Amino acid sequence: MISKPFKNTYFLLFSILFYSFISCGQVKNLNNQIVLDGEILTGAQQTNLYVPLLKNKNIAIVANQTSVIFKNNSTYTHLVDSLLKMKVDVKKVFSPEHGFRGKADASEKIADGVDTKTGIPIVSLYGKNRKPTNEQLKGIDMVVFDIQDVGVRFYTFISTLHYVMEACAENGIPVMVLDRPNPNGHYIDGPTLDPSHKSFVGMHPVPLVYGMTIGEYSKMINGEKWLKNGVTCELIVIPLKNYTHQSLYHLAIRPSPNLPNDKSINLYPSLGFFEGTTINAGRGTEQQFQQYGAPFFQKSDFSYIPQPNFGSKSPKHQGKICFGVNLTKTKHLNFVNINYIIDAYNKTPKSEAFFGPTFTVHAGTTKLEQQIRKGYTAEAIHKSWQPAIETFKKVRSKYLIYN
Template sequence: MRLLFFKNTLLLTLFVAFSCGSTTTNTIPENESTLDDLIEAGVAVKEDAERDIERKKEATLQNEIIVAAALPQKYFPLLQGKRIAVVANQTSRIGTKTIENDMHLVDYLLKEKINVQKVFAPEHGFRGTADAGELVKDGIDTATGLPIISLYGNNKKPTAAQLQGLDMVVFDIQDVGARFYTYISTLHYVMEACAEAGIPVMVLDRPNPNGRYIDGPILEPVYKSFVGMHPVPVVHGMTIAEYAQMINGEKWLNIGIQCDLTVIPMDNYLHEKNYSLPVKPSPNLPNDQSINLYPSLCFFEGTVVSAGRGTDKQFQIFGAPELPSEKFTFQFTPQSNEGAKYPKFKGQLCNGRDLSEAPQLDKINLEWLIEAYVGYGKKKEFFNDFFTNLAGTKKLQQQIEQGLAPADIRATWAEGLTTYDLMRKKYLLYE
C-alpha cells in the first residue's frame, strides 16, 4: 500500500513538473532515468533510511547501561544451591529498558528457584517509605512471606544469629555517590559481619548518578559516624561495587579483616555518563535534580535552615523563617508528607531559594550555604553538632564562620582530593 501511494505521488509530481515547465520539454530525455528507475531509486532511499534507523536503535541499545541485577547470566551460577539473604530496598529491581518484565530482585530470584532465606532492609526500609533517621522494625514481607531484618533499628550491623545458616549475602541497593548517604555505611557493616562469620558477599553494581566527579573535604577519623565511616570526600565518585572493593582493599573493616567479596559489574557504564534513576532511591530524593543537588544541600541538615523536607521540592529548595524575605524571596511552608512526618519548620512560612531549575552541578556549591549563614541574624545558632558529622571535619564550619570565600575553602581540599583519587583509581571497574 505504501509503495502504491509513493508511485502515484511520484507520477503526479512528474506530470505537474512536465506540464508546468518549458513547452519544448514535455518528455524525459533518453539519457535520463525512466519513471520505473525513479520509483526504484525512491524505494531504495526509503529502505536505506529504515536501515539507518535500525542501526541507530541498535547502537542506543548497546550503549544503554545495564545494571548488574539485570544480568543473571553473570551471577546465577554463583547462587545455585546456596541459601542466601538479600540486602535490598525499593531500588533493587532487575528491569532496564531492554527488559520488558521489570520486577523486584527478590521476586525474580524466587521465581527462578534461588533459595532466598531472608531480606535485610537499610534506612527507609524494604519498601523505602520510612523517614530519614526513623527506626525500621523487623517484619514479614507480605508479597513473599520472607522475614525482613532491619539494619536501621536495634542494630545496624547484622548479628551472628541473623546470619546463621546462610551461604551468601547479596547486596543490591542504589547509591547516589555522597559519603553521608547511609547505604554505603550499611554496606560496610554487612561486609564486616559477613567477614567475621566467614560468609561471602556479592555486590550487584548500579550506576552512580553523581559519579562524574569527586569533591569536598576528606573525613577525619575522629568524626566517624553512620553518616561518614571512611576517609573519603563528600562526593566519592565510585559505584557501589567499586566502593565495596575499596572498603575491602583498604582494610577498613574491623581490625583489618577482609571480606570474601564478589562484585558483578554492569554493562556499558562510564563514570562520565548521566544516568536518570528509574526509582526514587529514598523518599526525599524524588528526581534527578534533587539527586544532583543533594551533596550541596545536605549540609543544611546540620543547620537551622530547611532543605525542603515536607514539600514537593525536597533538596531543591532551602529556607528558614528568620532569613530576610527581601533577599530570600522564595517562600514555602513545610507540612507532613511521605518521608517527613515531622519536617523542620512544619507549618511555618520559610524564606529561601528555589533551585529546582538550577543548572546541573559538577562540584559542591558552597555559595548557598555561605549566603544563608551571612543572611541569618543569629550566627551562633546557625550550625548544630550534626554539621560536623556531615562535613567530616570541624574545619568547614570554622572556615565559614571566619568569612572565607568558597574558592579559598575549596583550595584547602585540593591535596586531600589528589591523594584520595590515586587510591580510588585502584578500585575502579569502568573507564
C-alpha cells in the same frame, strides 16, 4: 568460603564483561557527561552472570525499593521476586535505612518484620543493630547486596555495606554486590572525613563526593582494610555494562523518600550540609533538596511552607513561611557548591543559631564550620579540599572497574 572453581567462574565472567564494556563508543557529551551507544545494564539485570552462582545455596539479600531488575524504562520486577521465580532459595532480607520498601523518614528506626508478598523474614539493619549478628547470618551461604547509592559520603547505604561485609568476613560468608550506576559518579569533591569524626553518616576517610560505584567502593573497603581488625570479605562484584563515570543515568525509582528526582540527587551533596543546621532544605515540600529557606530570612519573592509529607513527618519550620532560594532550574552540577550554605549563613540573623550539633558529623570535619564562621570564600574553601582529594584519587584509582 568460596571454592576455587567458584572463584575461577567469577573471574572469567568478570573479564569477559569488563572487556566488552570498555570497547563501547561515546555518542554524546552533555556538561562533561556522556551517553554511550549501548544501554547501561545494572548488575542485577545480568542474571546469567550471577544466578548460576546462587543456585543450591541459602541466600540473604540486602535490599530496598531500588533493588529491581529493569525490563525497560517503565517495567521492572523486584530482585527478591525475580530470584524466587528462578528457584533461588532466598532465606531472608536485610533492610537498610528507610526500610525494605523505602518509606520511612531519615533516621527513623525500622523494626524487623515479614514481607507480606513472599513471607520472607525481613531483618532491619536500622533498628536494634546496624551490623548483622552471627545469629542472623546462621545458615546463610551467601549475601547479595543490591541497593542504589547516590555517591555521597553521608548517604548511609555505604555504611550498611561496610557492616554487612564486616559481619560476613567474620563468619566466612561471601558477599556478592550487584553494581549500579552512581548518578554523582562524574566528579570528586568536598571535605574529606577526619577519622576522629567517624559515624554512621561517614565511616571512611573519603571526600564527600567520591566518584565510585558501590561495587568499586566495596573493593576499596576491602583493599584498604577498613573493616574491623583489618579482616577482608570474600567479595564478588557483578559489574555494569556500557557504563563509565561520565555516563548520564536517570534513576527511575527514588533512592530514598527525600530524593524524588534527578535534580534533587544532583543537588544533594551541596544541600545535604543543611541537615546539620537550622535551615530547611526542602523537606516537607515536593522540592526536597532543590530549595532552602527559613522564616528568619529576609522576605523575598520566593517562599514555601513545609508541611508533613511522605518521608518527612516533622520538617524543620513546619507550618511556617520560609523565605529562601529556589534551585529547581539550576544547571547540572559537577562540583559541591558551597555558596549555598555560605549564603544561608550570611542571611541568618546573629540572634538565630545556624549550626546544629550534627553539622560536623555531616561535614566529617570541624574545619568547614570554622571556615564559614571566619568568612572564607567558596573558592578558598574549595582550594583547602584539594590536597586531600588528590591523595584520595590515588587510593581510588586502585579499585576502579570503569573508565
